Amino acid sequence: MIEIIKLILEKYGKDKTRIIDIMRDIQVYYTFVPEQSLNYLSTQLSVSLPELKDTLTYYHFLHDKPAGTYKVYLDTSAIAEISGLKEIQKAFEKSMRCKMGMVSKDGTFGLYKTSCIGMSDQAPAALINGHPVGRLTPQKVFKIIKDLRRGIHPKYKVSHNIFVKTPLILSDYKRGDSVRRIKHLTPEQVREEVGLSGLRGRGGAGFATGKKWMLCAGQKEKIKFVVCNADEGEPGTFKDRMMLSHYAGLVLEGMILGSYAIGAQKGFIYLRAEYQYLYNHLNSELEILRKENLLGKDILGIEEFDFDIEIRLGAGAYVVGEETALLESLEGRRGEPRVRPPFPVEQGYLGKPTIVNNVETFAAVARIIEKGGEWYRGYGTSESPGTKLLSVSGDCKKPGIYEVEWGLSIGDFLDMVEARSPLALQVGGPSGVCLDARQRHRTISFEDLPTGGSMMVFSKQRNLLEIIKNFVQFFVNESCGCCLPCRAGNIVMEEQMNYILSGHAAMIDLDRIKEWSQIISPSSRCGLGQTCTNPLITSMESFPELYKSKVQEHESLYRPFKVNEKTKSYRRMVRDEFC
């Protein structure tokens, strides 16, 4: 064992920040990270054992127990749930001969749940040893597992359904068109151009990109970093999957521009573990850029402009999409959000000034430098210039990726995706807004309904409360547990949701949800906690009748007492058939 780990350590140059990569590689050999290997790592990397275990137990793609040669991660997002997740799960359990969350007896298969894997347009989907399979049916599952037992892998192919309305980002791309323009521009001019375009961060928060770069460039520290956040964990979004497979060059060019603008020497792409199948493709793109002298030393002959990009893989955690948590993860620790201030532009990766931007933001920057800030500003609305990539999924005829101008109305949106008798629209994923589909005049923009890209359509046939419950559970599962309100508060919310669904809730419970969310969301540490009550609160605002029809007038006395749950072990003993 030591021999193999020695090789792995050599590959990563005994770099402490690469602990996650090292653990991933160990896992390839042993299906999990054994205790002995940790002891060895601890002495070799001079990191204490507790710190290693901190990291290991945090990510759900890392295992500390034997985890199966073939690890299957089943997508449990709301979209998967409405597309027949239950049958798929049963099919997997039956064919693998193991239950969810367990490993089959012969150690061949491990079946795990995971949040959205960025395949909502092809739900239900699963990851098999990091490779995606979409549009699953029970028959397909049986065939895949049967083949895997004989060592035959299914065909892993991801299709992207792209619909372009306003082609700003998704137009023809010629490598180098954008970066070559910096020959005639100073770093300051690049920053000004980005500032002029009015571009706002595409991750969801919408911080002005130009301002962020300005702040970072103003730092005295010489060593700086550029980080591309390719950890789109919001259920229902998959735009980065398409961007990194079809427009990777554009994104990388945006990063090169970023490094030029702030004076950084090194860049990272933090690629989410769910997209590890894009790793080789991205690496080959980087090689091409290096060959064309768009990366490396003295880029384009500009003296002392040295920049290179490295791809780092994540290991599965929604919270890491938050920029400071991402930096923690990049340094090889638990992906927990940092306390702010200081902000990443002051002290980011390894304490040095860092800009963290979304995949889409970098792509937009490349276009802005290519065609000008004024040109970009000509699209969209005053507060939200330009276009937005939307990931559309759910009950519509044309799920896929759309590029639209900001300011699109909900009515036009629903017509565009050909929604089937829509009831509700979830704008911006679970942390966004649950909207009544009849509010057709509302607009997709930072002024009205901001979104990081996820758009889920739910038709009138769906049980909206079950969907909201899925969202609430998502937050319970994905909370990092670092701060109290999000860790404990989400469970309180889940409990309330269960009361409503079981018909035991009273009118007073609805008021409680509103009141308690005023405690949980403002006091939370990061964006996840601050938005975790959104699905409940916004759906209550949009569909008050739905909730009212489910609750009783008065609180019943015996509510917390669940007779079935309390007598479960007894009934199992007497082999009660309803158990």
Added chain:
Amino acid sequence: MSFVDLTIDGATISAEKGRNLIDVAKEHGIYIPTLCYFKDMGTCLGTCRICTIKWKRHFVSACVLKVEEGMILSVHTPELANLRKGLVELMFVEGNHFCPSCEKSGDCILQALGYRLKMFVSRFHYRFNNRPIQFNAKKIIFEHNRCVLCKRCTHKFVDDEGKRVFYFKGKGSHLQVQMDEQRVNLLSDEKVSELERLCPVGAILKKGKGFDRPYGSRAYDHHPIGSELEEQNES
């Protein structure tokens, strides 16, 4: 060294620029309730969120703030009092806190905050989580029922070699503090006492000690937490 003026609940105070807000407030007789924070801790943990205050209509935790010119802050408002009380209640329902049998009773910050914020019963349902008690280490007992996951032991405690001995296992609601038993066994007696004092609640206990102080001589027996500051302020 430059001084700045800031306003806390209408009172203007002057302080050295860039200092920690909680320390500054304390020196001026204003108590901001805290749990995971302690003086001179370096980078603060920001895990308990009890010190949440309001600045420019935004909720922020006071422990991360450095004083700046012209800050206008609200600390003691009914809204914030309710929020803090709610957070303390969440801590009580998350673990299994039975004060009368706890060795730390009277010295426990969580209990003291409960009294101070006038919490009688929790508005949330108690979860009665089944948590184990770890007693295998030679010198300490780890009572997970009382642990509030504040990160003080995991991030602010190091052994004589300067290495961490506690770590977090899992995430979210499955989060638990675990220890490197071999290292814990090597700790000196002074270090163990330091560890016990560091824990804000009664989760980490020195083996063979138990109840060693009579009622009346414990830290919060006579006055609610923070009241000594306020009395000083009035006089």
